[in-house]
Amino acid sequence: MTQSIVVQVGQCGNQIGFRFWDLALREHSSLNKTGLYDDAVSSFFRNVDTRYSDPADIPVGHGLGKIKDLKARAVLIDMEEGVVNEIMKGPLRGVFDYKQLITDVSGAGNNWAIGHKMYGAKYKEEISETIRRAAELCDCLQCFFVIHSMGGGTGSGLGSFVLNLLHEEYPDIYRFVMAVYPSHEDDVITSPYNSVLAMRQLTDNADCVLPVENQALVDIVNKINQANPKLAERKSSRGHVKAGSAISTGDGGIVKGKDEKPFDSMNNIAANVLLNMTSSARFEGSLNVDLNEITMNLVPFPKMHYLVTSQTPLYSVSDVHIPPRRLDQMFSDAFSKDHQLIKADPKHSLYLACALMVRGKVEVSDIRRNIERLQSSLKFIHWNRDGWKTGLCNVAPVGQPYSLLTIANNTCVHHTFSGLRDRFVKLYKRKVMYVVYPWKNNSKHVSQHI
């Protein structure tokens, strides 16, 4: 079994990362009833013996050892201490080793140049050392997950620097990036600058980028809330959402309801994407899809590695008599524009490739049937007419009998990027905020990024 390391950079990255670890613990605890440290748990967590001051790592061995104490395979980086301190004060503090944190005091001021050039140079050694330590504790490291935002300073600047570093030092390990792109009405004025400058790094250094837009997440959360009336008013009638089944809840996790923060439901959705993507690599199934298969099948040309994701179902209904049409409905929903994690409509654009990662009680005949049904309404590129990759994992996600994650290489991402470019050009023409980017002094450099 292979291991993965999660590198969370910046406020956004750390908040999503925090939700990810909470949900991962929830998933493993609901499945692992015996408390044994097996291969599945070891892909994201280390088993440590905390009696030693430098907690000694306990390897998987025969998979029959009990879990003593779990530490996440994570590196938390932020240039201001607020977010990371909150995590370390909160209920998940036991999961993170203080040696895996890299923080500074003043922050990057929403400036890509400060994040990338200044902090990059300052912390290069420390970051490299921390990652190396985490990598050495892995038996067989397969990939890095880097989570960061594109609009801020630390996330985009230092995040892209870390990506660069990973590419240089570990060229054989896959780098999956979950990048949160700014929406149209973003509150950070310099976000277009930061995003475009970081994009260049992503295109060159990442194996796979999963863009996520805040606006899309907000819409999805609203959709779920509409179907899910408040706890007090819920009656046991049909059509109501089963508690804890929405992909935006953290029910059953360590963080209790009243401690949930406003962005948490949105971050849960993004965290669920990561969990579902790695589910086939961690758990057994009749058609396994490993992470390297995702890059192999969905990236036809090296630079075109921006993948649109969508998750269904958003929630499961508490109605016992679920009609079988629900399963087909799940497949149809996955291609509608309301379920995508960016504001885009894949149905009206060209598909280069599409992967369906199914979890739970779904059989290959159901998938075949739905592919045949949907094939006609989707446009695939001529040399990849049957560009489907399917994966079946036997283990269903927490709270739902089955789920589907679609990862597609679709040309609709260009809408997001051209919107970003337009905003960049608008600002750049007026040389707004230009003076704070002293390192970016030749326009040739900047135009390269466009």
Add this chain to the structure above:
Amino acid sequence: MSVVTLQMGQCGNQVGGQFFNMIARDTFDQSLAKCNVPRQTNQQFIDDVCERFFSQEEGSLKARAVMVDMEPKVIAMTTTEAKRSGLFQYNNKQQFCQKCGSGNNWAHGFLVHGSKCSQQVMDLIQKEAEKCDRLEGFFTLMSLAGGTGSGLGAYITQCVRDEFPHSFIMNQVTWPFDTGEVIVQNYNAVLTLSHLYQSSDAILIVENDQEQKICSQLLNIKKISFSDINEVIGHKLASFLQPAKSNNLTSNHLGEMLEHLVPHPEYKLLTMKTIPFMSENNIQYSAYQWPGLVKHLTQMLIANASMEEGIDWGVKLSSTGLAYNKSMANSLFLRGLDVNTVDVSSFKDGRLYPSWLPSEACLASWTNQRTFNKYEKSASLVSNSQTPLISLNHVIDKAWSMFTSRAYVHQYIKHGLAEEDFLDSFACLEQVIKNYKDL
């Protein structure tokens, strides 16, 4: 004469599990009354099967198999299922797995994993081969779409050919679903087949699409899972690999069968057709007779149908009219009651075969009075014919159109393959298609 089975990759291991399960159930789990043979003959049959597929070790029956996969989950699942059946087990020492998969990349499986792991895998195969009193040959199970099964499978077949030049090697390849299981499946299929053509003696093609149709239309399974499909494949494989005797009482060893089926090294593609297939409930109510079965099977061969429903009866054996399926050689396996009374002359019709083939070489038939897998009478046809051409053409066309846009090629080049290798493979397969078309 023993056969060593090599299970490569997720598909190979899953199919292998079902194949051994089918053999074990049919051989050990049948009551004598249902078998239609006297006790002594049955015992002889059981001994034959044990010698061919199993070895007695440490008090339990162990399958003569080597399991190879690049990640450990599937091998673990298959071994547990075998233990659970209680009829046979897999030998824990005859397993080889790594931590990291091949990522559906043929180049990764062939070049990277191949060179790294071939020594250890060959050691395991050597050990298994030495356990056999008389080694007949190797039976490899693999898929065409993935990375390990196809890439590493092709590499190991080459190694086995180098190491055991006098043994027969038959590769059972699973053709993926037409509408995509893996996006680069066409590349992987083209590369694998072209390499297997050089080192293997026979390539037995099994298509997922067809097996699924059998499951849904004949066996009436509503929610078809991969284990259902694999059970059908296991049934078909067991139906011709189980012991049987020909007219002059020679046994159907792998070598005998392949010598007949592959008379020319340019024609190695084999396909299987088995009838009848019906769900458990329907077996008791059916009353089929040999003439009916033979007629259906003949028409299935001529009209290129994969199952007994939906056969096109309009295709006839005449030079005018619709083109029919020409064969190079056919082997017929009949099992059950009254096998000696069956008239197989319809398979010997000269029009089915090319004119330069001598008439005695056309059909080999093998029979066994023992009933197979709860069917009173069952017939299986393994043919070397033009059946796989349609799918093969399809795959090559799709692979070529992807190749012209050079999509995904960088992933293969990253691991050491070159564009010339792709072109060579395309050329090799085009030649195969041409040979078959000219039959």
